[in-house]
Amino acid sequence: MSATTATATPAKPLPTLDPVSKGFWDLANRGRLSVQRCDDCGHRHYPGAPVCPRCLSRQQTWEPVSGRGTLLSWVRFHRAYWEGFAPDIPYVVILVGLEEGPMMISNLVGARAEDVPIGAPLEVVFERATDQINLPKFRPRRG
Structure with a gap:
């Protein structure tokens, strides 16, 4: 055995x-x-x-x-700078301009980056990481 x-x-x-x-x-x-x-x-x-x-x-x-914003830019990472990201390679990081003014770096979910044009409307969704951490991510806005 x-x-x-x-x-x-x-x-x-x-x-x-x-x-x-x-x-x-x-x-x-x-x-x-x-x-x-x-x-x-x-x-x-x-x-x-x-x-x-x-x-x-x-x-x-x-x-x-509001949780609404606009896609300003994106980049696809082909290298894992932390081992925990290795299974996700390649992964996309986005820059979102929030309706209220500030910008936020996050991840795109629910679509391929090349299918979402710069300027596309986005909305926040949350991904539970731990009991204390709920990560904001963005998807193309519905409707």
Whole structure:
């Protein structure tokens, strides 16, 4: 009788929840996309920062947004910079311009990148990674 060993696929790196990003991940965990909004000047930005990049105020709030955006660009990775991505090679990373202004880097799901023209409308969907991490990804907008 021969013994076999199962080789587990290495895990993908996960975001670190810190005091600045915690609000984003709390809302994502409930299926809501958010950006940081300055309570003093109203500037919306992503990723979060300890101070507003416009006025330097420390008063920041994570504000839910529509989850709609536009495909600005994409790239197909043919190399796994982390072992956990090796089974996904090649994979697509996209740049999304959110309706509310900020841009976000994510992944395209539900379509091949070459079938989605630059400028196409997108909508957020979430992929559960752990009990605390619900990853925002984007698909072509329906309807």
